[in-house]
Amino acid sequence: MRYLLYAEQNYSYAILRPLQEAIRRRGDEAAWFLAGSEINHSYIHEDETKLENVRDVIAWRPDAVLVPGDHVPSFIPGIKVAIFHGFNVAKASRKESREHFNIRGYFDLYCTQGPNTTKGFEQLAKKYEFFSVRQTGWSALDPLFTNVASSTAKDNGKPTVLLCSTFTKKLSCAPLLVDAVRKMRDLDEWNWLVQFHPKMSPEIVAEYKALQNKNLTFVETDNVIPLLQQADLMICDTSSVMLMFLMQRKPVVTFRNQTREGNRKEHLINVTEAEKLHDTVTYALGYPAEQMSKIDEYIADTHPYTDGKSSERVLDGIDDFLEKDFGKLKRKPLNLIRNFKQRKKLGYWGL
The missing domain is CATH 3.40.50.2000 (Glycogen Phosphorylase B;)
Incomplete structure (x- = not known):
């Protein structure tokens, strides 16, 4: 399996690196794609693989794209997996429909953090029928419970x-x-x-x-x-x-x-x-x-998990999705305007 670590902000490193470790322990491949101008490329480690542009990503052909954000280009290969960039704090300044439970039509699989988010996404999955949900815990917390600072x-x-x-x-x-x-x-x-x-x-x-x-x-x-x-x-x-x-x-x-x-x-x-x-x-x-x-x-x-193994559960959830749900869901929305903005942002106009 090939997993693309899709990052747009510096906080993505701490969320995606536990997943990278779990991927490596499996003997699978992980590569980074740093999208946009707000992420610091110098934070990449010498032993990490970075793909320089969208053409390199498409040529690498990932099986799954792990995203700690709200959007990801549809023209990148692989199933799109939402792993979240934080917990649901339900900020009063934003409507619930515009925040944690905002379904933008980008993702095939949501890996939720615990019961209070799993329930909401499962209800939305029944409504939209183009994505699935697995409760896994949050990869960013794995080092909190396994590494001594x-x-x-x-x-x-x-x-x-x-x-x-x-x-x-x-x-x-x-x-x-x-x-x-x-x-x-x-x-x-x-x-x-x-x-x-x-x-x-x-x-x-x-x-x-x-x-x-x-x-x-x-x-x-x-x-x-x-x-x-x-x-x-x-x-x-x-x-x-x-x-x-x-x-x-x-x-x-x-x-x-x-x-x-x-x-x-x-x-x-x-x-x-x-x-x-x-x-x-x-x-x-x-x-x-x-x-x-x-x-x-x-x-x-x-987040009921304190074993530091949420990254493993994410990978298991992807395996389970590919076995049980892949190819059986409704087609995701075309998102023409959003995808045009993604192409413009990344400077990619190919097929």
Whole structure:
């Protein structure tokens, strides 16, 4: 089997590399295609195969295309497999139909993360009849449960707090917490790690970099997993990275969280005033039993796998799809306008 690792953003590396490892363990082939201008080609490792253009991809003829994003060109060979770029955080700024459960007609198979997404995609699969669903867990979390991070956190006995934030202005806590983080940093109670989405405003990044001292480190990385492992608690807003952190059974304090009404929020401890953030973090660092019980319930519904083998389940799911469903589904939509945009983006006009 040949698997194409289709990547458009730097976060794709951390999602696709566990799958690459599982593919190699099988004795199969994996190759990367880096599409568009927003992904850093220098992050490719020397032992990884990169296909330079669409013609090379078509000549290589992958059997399956693994996509941690929302779209993929139909003119690339192979079944198209959605493996997601994050958890469903149900942001209030977007309708559900425009977010996690948006069916764009690109994919043959959705590999879901847990019961609360599997149910929704299975209902949509019955409605549209041109894709299938397998619950596998999320490949990006495999290293979280299997690899021990080489810690950069200071060995001083103080808890480590990780601040993460989305780049979306209406949702981001980063611009609102600069002064509060500075004050808490100066209390010398905790070690601080700060990491933002790669699209975060350069001005905001500069403000937090200026806060660096013996208590606070700003981290730029394409792999957030080691930071999640090192921290004891996360401060966040409405970014899906907070749910990755939560899967370790560690508390998350959110600032003005904007999860859509009607969706579960009890696994989070939300704060709306910066002045209350310190006391809330202090409380959450005690891992209160009632809160941990709510976190456990959420984990069971969202990502019940802690064995680090979701990548293997994805590959098994692809095998099962090819055996049972391939060639038996309705034809996917033509997506003429979307595919024209993909051709223009990738500079490919061949058949």
